[in-house]
Amino acid sequence: MLKKTRKILAAAIFIAAMLLFLDFTGSIHRWLGWIAKIQFIPAVLAMNFGIVLLLVLLTLLFGRVYCSVICPLGIMQDIISWVHGRTRKRNRFRFSWSKAKNPLRYTVLALFVVASAAGALSVASLIEPYSAFGRIASNLFAPLYLWGNNLLAWFAEKAGSYAFYSSEVWFKGLATFAVAVVTFTAIFILAWKNGRTYCNTICPVGTILGAVSRFSLFKPVIDTEKCRNCGLCGRQCKASCINMKEHRIDYSRCVACFDCIGACNEGAISYRPIWKRHGKTSGPGNEEKTDAGRRAFVTSSAIVLSAAALKAQDMKVDGGLAVIQDRKAPSRMTPLKPAGSMSLRHFSDHCTACQLCVSVCPNHVLRPSSAIETLMQPEMSFEKGWCRPECTKCSEVCPSGPIVPVTVEEKSSIQTGHAVVVYENCVVNTDGVSCGNCARHCPSGAIMMVRSVPGDKDSLKIPAVDTERCIGCGACEYLCPARPYSAIYVEGHEVHRTI
Numbered sequence: 001m002l003k004k005t006r007k008i009l010a011a012a013i014f015i016a017a018m019l020l021f022l023d024f025t026g027s028i029h030r031w032l033g034w035i036a037k038i039q040f041i042p043a044v045l046a047m048n049f050g051i052v053l054l055l056v057l058l059t060l061l062f063g064r065v066y067c068s069v070i071c072p073l074g075i076m077q078d079i080i081s082w083v084h085g086r087t088r089k090r091n092r093f094r095f096s097w098s099k100a101k102n103p104l105r106y107t108v109l110a111l112f113v114v115a116s117a118a119g120a121l122s123v124a125s126l127i128e129p130y131s132a133f134g135r136i137a138s139n140l141f142a143p144l145y146l147w148g149n150n151l152l153a154w155f156a157e158k159a160g161s162y163a164f165y166s167s168e169v170w171f172k173g174l175a176t177f178a179v180a181v182v183t184f185t186a187i188f189i190l191a192w193k194n195g196r197t198y199c200n201t202i203c204p205v206g207t208i209l210g211a212v213s214r215f216s217l218f219k220p221v222i223d224t225e226k227c228r229n230c231g232l233c234g235r236q237c238k239a240s241c242i243n244m245k246e247h248r249i250d251y252s253r254c255v256a257c258f259d260c261i262g263a264c265n266e267g268a269i270s271y272r273p274i275w276k277r278h279g280k281t282s283g284p285g286n287e288e289k290t291d292a293g294r295r296a297f298v299t300s301s302a303i304v305l306s307a308a309a310l311k312a313q314d315m316k317v318d319g320g321l322a323v324i325q326d327r328k329a330p331s332r333m334t335p336l337k338p339a340g341s342m343s344l345r346h347f348s349d350h351c352t353a354c355q356l357c358v359s360v361c362p363n364h365v366l367r368p369s370s371a372i373e374t375l376m377q378p379e380m381s382f383e384k385g386w387c388r389p390e391c392t393k394c395s396e397v398c399p400s401g402p403i404v405p406v407t408v409e410e411k412s413s414i415q416t417g418h419a420v421v422v423y424e425n426c427v428v429n430t431d432g433v434s435c436g437n438c439a440r441h442c443p444s445g446a447i448m449m450v451r452s453v454p455g456d457k458d459s460l461k462i463p464a465v466d467t468e469r470c471i472g473c474g475a476c477e478y479l480c481p482a483r484p485y486s487a488i489y490v491e492g493h494e495v496h497r498t499i
Helices: 002-022 040-045 049-062 065-070 072-087 089-093 102-117 129-158 174-194 197-201 204-213 232-236 259-263 290-309 344-350 356-360 393-397 437-441 475-479
Strands: 218-222 269-273 366-368 378-380 414-421 447-451 461-465 488-498
Touching: 002 065, 002 072, 002 129, 002 259, 002 356, 040 049, 040 129, 040 204, 049 065, 049 204, 065 072, 065 204, 072 129, 072 174, 072 197, 089 232, 102 197, 102 204, 129 174, 129 356, 174 197, 197 204, 232 259, 259 269, 344 488, 356 366, 356 393, 414 461, 437 447, 437 475, 475 488
Parallel strands: none
Antiparallel strands: 218 269, 366 378, 414 488, 447 461
16 A cells, blocks of 8 residues: 555656646646755755755655655656566566665765855756756657647647647757756666666765665564565665665665565565564664764765755748748857846856756747856747746746746846847848837837937937846847847846846
8 A cells, every 4th residue: 555655646746747847838837836846956955944854854754755756856767667677577576685885875965065065056966856857858858748739739720629739849958958868868777777776876865865764763674573585575676775684674775665565475574663663673784873874864964954055840931931040149248047046146056957947938038058157057048039027937936046936027127138239230231221120129118219320310220228227138139130140139147136
């Protein structure tokens, strides 16, 4: 019953977490956005200590149920391992005890904390489980989902139905895509061959919660009087943490999946409070050294506190007649971050590059950065749309705090950047025609049209920007007809301000 309950809860959490990245309608996060906010590292970075305390208490009570029920990357590994177990009957019993690689585990955790504290969170997030899952889901699974949706939309259109509508499938960033492919490949191979190796060797969350779970009140316990040393439990343990020779379970690696309980035909393994023991429940190596366990717990607690401080393809023709030349992104001196980021420093110190905001952005304004210092962290660009003042979806879904929640009224007065005119690109000068498209569509009224030749009433008008009123939404840059580079672009601000 425990195993079935765990599987049902894990499946529900995994589907919900996946839908957050697959949804292009912008509606699912209203109901399921809490899934992102209860992930461990995002909660630490957002300084949501209520969630962190709840997860720690959950681990102290029941062991690493976070890893087996709440973490979507851990559940994905279980799915991969389960599929492999069904390919051949003997694969169901392919695991075996292996010694914990504690030096490697704590070294990786220390490097993760140091990188986070040093401001290299984009590098540290390469091994952060929720961010890794987000990149895999948004870069590998979301395009497949959108193509399937667009196929259904095509059939619906032929049938005269509007039950589905197509959405653009676009390539968001080569670096992030490559990282997602490499991460998924590595995790797939490890999970296919050895189950939870990633969780118990590399994952910083697994290492932290593993140290805490040594002291959990409920644990799977081996009753040596009932055990017949058949080894079934050890061969079913995807965490490779059951040493049957010594009748010992390494609780720092046990993810509370309950597979061992289901495998035992003698009832020799049970999940119960540590004070409720029947018969002999330990072998020569089962007793943990109290001092070592206490030191590991204190170390992991200090690390947690340190970390806390610290869609159809592109359209190429207009109406089927005029060929549309692709717009190229300008070279910005300062990158653009969405309203609510407060500053570039605040954003880079909190963003785990999970790509959730990129996935839900309805105007395709956010895309992963390719710069080394902010690798994979989202930034704004306006080749496919502009940041509408009435849209606050990125601030609503962000789980780790780089984008704080803002209202529509607040967003309309936050200056993330300012527009800069490149007069040699303007069609007024290149083609000798009147335009004014940027001024007509500026939502803040920051652009006015002035005579290109002062005092000459017959001269054409060119744009002039009032930088005190401009909020950096990018409407002017996106709607500028000049190609391949717009005649007006938005330069970012290191520190946002309210105007």
